[in-house]
Amino acid sequence: MSDQSLQTLGEFIIEKQDDFQYSTGELSRLLSAIRLASKVVNREVNKAGIADILGKVGNTNIQGEDQQKLDVLANEIFITALSQREVVCGIASEESDDFIDIKCGPNGDLSKYVVLIDPLDGSSNIDVNVSVGTIFSIYRRISEPGTPVIKEDFLQKGTEQIAAGYVVYGSSTMIVYTTGNGVNGFTLDPSLGTYYLSHPNMKFPRKGKIYSINEGNYIKFPQGVKNYLKYCQMMEGDRPYTSRYIGSLVSDFHRNMIKGGIYIYPSYANAPNGKLRLLYECNPMAFLAEQAGGKASDGFTRILEIEPTELHQRVPFFCGSIEMVEKAEEFMRMDA
Ligand code: AHG
Ligand code: MN
Ligand code: MN
Ligand code: MN
Numbered sequence: 001m002s003d004q005s006l007q008t009l010g011e012f013i014i015e016k017q018d019d020f021q022y023s024t025g026e027l028s029r030l031l032s033a034i035r036l037a038s039k040v041v042n043r044e045v046n047k048a049g050i051a052d053i054l055g056k057v058g059n060t061n062i063q064g065e066d067q068q069k070l071d072v073l074a075n076e077i078f079i080t081a082l083s084q085r086e087v088v089c090g091i092a093s094e095e096s097d098d099f100i101d102i103k104c105g106p107n108g109d110l111s112k113y114v115v116l117i118d119p120l121d122g123s124s125n126i127d128v129n130v131s132v133g134t135i136f137s138i139y140r141r142i143s144e145p146g147t148p149v150i151k152e153d154f155l156q157k158g159t160e161q162i163a164a165g166y167v168v169y170g171s172s173t174m175i176v177y178t179t180g181n182g183v184n185g186f187t188l189d190p191s192l193g194t195y196y197l198s199h200p201n202m203k204f205p206r207k208g209k210i211y212s213i214n215e216g217n218y219i220k221f222p223q224g225v226k227n228y229l230k231y232c233q234m235m236e237g238d239r240p241y242t243s244r245y246i247g248s249l250v251s252d253f254h255r256n257m258i259k260g261g262i263y264i265y266p267s268y269a270n271a272p273n274g275k276l277r278l279l280y281e282c283n284p285m286a287f288l289a290e291q292a293g294g295k296a297s298d299g300f301t302r303i304l305e306i307e308p309t310e311l312h313q314r315v316p317f318f319c320g321s322i323e324m325v326e327k328a329e330e331f332m333r334m335d336a
Helices: 009-019 026-046 069-084 123-128 215-220 223-233 249-259 278-291 322-334
Strands: 056-060 066-068 090-093 113-121 132-140 163-169 173-178 183-189 194-199 210-212 261-265 295-297 317-320
Touching: 009 026, 009 183, 009 194, 026 069, 026 113, 026 132, 026 163, 026 173, 056 069, 066 069, 066 123, 069 090, 069 113, 069 123, 069 132, 090 278, 113 123, 113 278, 123 132, 132 249, 132 278, 163 249, 163 278, 173 194, 173 278, 210 249, 215 223, 223 322, 249 261, 249 278, 249 317, 261 322, 278 295, 278 317, 295 322, 317 322
Parallel strands: 090 113, 210 261
Antiparallel strands: 056 066, 113 132, 132 163, 163 173, 173 183, 183 194, 261 317, 295 317
16 A cells, blocks of 8 residues: 555544544644654654663652653653643653643633653663553543643543553554544654554454563462463463563553453562553553453453542553453452
8 A cells, every 4th residue: 555545643633533522623633742742752762872862860750760861851752742732731640750730821721631641661671672652641631621730630530531542662653542432553654754544443352372471570479360370371272372571561562452462460569559550551551452342450340440549559450352351350350
């Protein structure tokens, strides 16, 4: 297929604008700002090795993680793109201690949307030229337009998401997102700087043969997870499954959605809620998973129905092909 016959992301966003009742085009402008910021981050990630932006900053973020230079840069790029284009009234980010209120419009805070973001996912992979990503999640504010945003605007259940998506800076760069009508993927043509619709209506196979988990933590896992892993490795039927773990949630999810698989970041000794963040990572990925016919839970409960209590809350995460997640949940219930 030639470039000319493919639909661009810009055209797609405009075409879908009418899906939203009373649409004012604000969400379209917001998605366009994310599209632009992703191209800037893509440029920085691509030249990271020659631009002195590899390595650590020397700080830890509120999560207690070493911040990488690209964590900080990507955070700034997204916050700048979203705030200067006046398309959101507030942003919360994995890399920022607290949420940010954005004044927009002549009277301030007139936008109805807030964005939650993991600006650079998989940052331990930056220095070794392995795929990283960005994850975003969009909600309608619950506080009054025209007033400063409040914490409750960000602490909404995942079921309330208006849109969510990720960018994968991989062997090619893609943006994959949903507004609640299925999942579509767009590939960047770097020579033109244009995203084209390359993966319409993406779906998780009902089951697959890949399991993705950091098995280095095995001895600290709950018994249900250990038993499920043994099941994955057993010689029976279509098993043993294949183990694939990149260590970038975005890339592991992307592969599993295309090939069929399950991603698990469970609780483990000393970390009863695992590692992944409910608001910046699990909710957006869970929304995408469900929209693609997959499933996401904490091992027992649907991720999207968890009531958030704090911005940087963590949660165990089981996500992927529906039959595989249900099988893992079965093992979790047996040893609860
Ligand atoms: P981030 O780089 O945004 O902090 O996220 C890292 C997350 C996720 O992308 C990945 O799947 C997981 O942490 C890897 O953790 P381990 O190194 O513990 O396996
Ligand atoms: Mn991090
Ligand atoms: Mn992450
Ligand atoms: Mn991150």
